[in-house]
Amino acid sequence: MEKNEILVVYGEDPAEMAGKIACEAHLAELIGDKKKRIGLKPNLVVSRPAEEGATTHPEIAAGLIDYLQKNGFNNLVILEGSWVGDNTQDAFRYCGYDQLARQKKVELIDTQLDKAKPYDCKGMKIEICDSARAVDFMINLPVMKGHCQTLLTCALKNNKGILPDREKRRFHSLGLHKPIAHLNTAARNDFILVDGICGDLDFEEGGNPVSAGRLFAARDPVLCDAWAAEQMGYAVGEIPYIGLAEKLGVGVGDPAKAQVRELNQPLKAAVARPGGKVRQLAQYIEEQDACSACYAALIFALSRMNHTELGRLKGKIPIGQGFRGKKGSLGVGRCTQGFAASCPGCPPSGAEVLGFLRGHS
Numbered sequence: 626m627e628k629n630e631i632l633v634v635y636g637e638d639p640a641e642m643a644g645k646i647a648c649e650a651h652l653a654e655l656i657g658d659k660k661k662r663i664g665l666k667p668n669l670v671v672s673r674p675a676e677e678g679a680t681t682h683p684e685i686a687a688g689l690i691d692y693l694q695k696n697g698f699n700n701l702v703i704l705e706g707s708w709v710g711d712n713t714q715d716a717f718r719y720c721g722y723d724q725l726a727r728q729k730k731v732e733l734i735d736t737q738l739d740k741a742k743p744y745d746c747k748g749m750k751i752e753i754c755d756s757a758r759a760v761d762f763m764i765n766l767p768v769m770k771g772h773c774q775t776l777l778t779c780a781l782k783n784n785k786g787i788l789p790d791r792e793k794r795r796f797h798s799l800g801l802h803k804p805i806a807h808l809n810t811a812a813r814n815d816f817i818l819v820d821g822i823c824g825d826l827d828f829e830e831g832g833n834p835v836s837a838g839r840l841f842a843a844r845d846p847v848l849c850d851a852w853a854a855e856q857m858g859y860a861v862g863e864i865p866y867i868g869l870a871e872k873l874g875v876g877v878g879d880p881a882k883a884q885v886r887e888l889n890q891p892l893k894a895a896v897a898r899p900g901g902k903v904r905q906l907a908q909y910i911e912e913q914d915a916c917s918a919c920y921a922a923l924i925f926a927l928s929r930m931n932h933t934e935l936g937r938l939k940g941k942i943p944i945g946q947g948f949r950g951k952k953g954s955l956g957v958g959r960c961t962q963g964f965a966a967s968c969p970g971c972p973p974s975g976a977e978v979l980g981f982l983r984g985h986s
């Protein structure tokens with residue numbers, strides 16, 4: 626897998642999807658030496674199951690561990706520290722990582738209990754936990770989801786979990802964006818596999834999951850987050866830490882430079898019964914056999930629109946395979962290409978849908 630590539634896989638079985646993407650990325654070749662200590666860093670910010678949109682599905686880690694062990698890599702460790710105020714041990718238990726580590730005989734480290742040392746992160750001293758620094762190859766397993774302060778959290782921000790709690794507190798006092806960018810000059814991001822199964826609409830703690838049924842892999846954490854921002858309907862400039870990380874040389878912040886390789890077609894999946902804010906937005910949608918990723922793009926786009934913009938929409942927005950070959954005024958996704966106005970893409974990104982809806986209301 627090349628540094629500028631993003632590999633995307635759709636499906637309903639996260640373990641199988643993770644194994645497929647690892648194979649296609651030739652992950653074993655990227656790692657090299659079988660003796661390397663390999664870290665898996667999920668997002669277990671809180672003690673809530675992955676279906677609620679905050680934490681990484683343990684099946685993704687399971688699929689990767691199976692792949693790694695089959696390829697002769699046995700020095701594996703899962704490491705994470707929940708946010709200040711939550712207990713990582715609880716998160717390991719509630720989120721299924723305790724059981725996973727036991728079953729697969731993989732070490733499990735709570736970074737909240739780890740020692741840390743300060744490192745020069747290109748002009749900013751940041752304390753990083755020893756267990757993360759001891760890893761030779763880090764697999765970052767973030768959730769693509771909204772965040773109440775930074776709007777998006779994905780690969781770059783997930784590395785906050787390798788900080789001691791006192792450093793996490795200091796990051797907030799510094800406004801998050803600048804320290805997140807600096808942290809990633811020292812944090813390893815050797816391979817990134819993003820959980821895009823059902824990340825939260827706008828809150829890192831979950832509660833409003835948006836079903837998208839997708840995983841994507843990257844090697845450049847900045848490009849990864851820039852592309853994720855677009856999927857969620859944001860312009861990259863709205864998330865300052867992406868541009869700051871690019872300026873520090875962490876990676877490329879222009880999603881147009883990503884070579885996106887889809888490993889299969891988006892799935893026509895039963896759209897999960899949405900709750901809360903997602904249900905409110907769903908009232909603007911007329912869905913007939915929509916793929917999850919397409920539907921999610923429309924939900925993300927609608928969530929970026931204000932009341933006035935939503936009020937200007939003329940009726941419900943058709944989306945889904947049930948509209949193939951049909952006529953209409955305005956629709957989203959290639960399946961509605963017979964309509965007078967249709968947002969192209971299969972699936973389109975949230976940013977593309979947002980631009981289309983704003984241009985047609």
Ligand code: SF4
Binds near residue numbers: 893957958960972
């Ligand atoms: S355009 Fe149609 S086939 Fe493509 S992702 Fe959307 S619903 Fe699925």
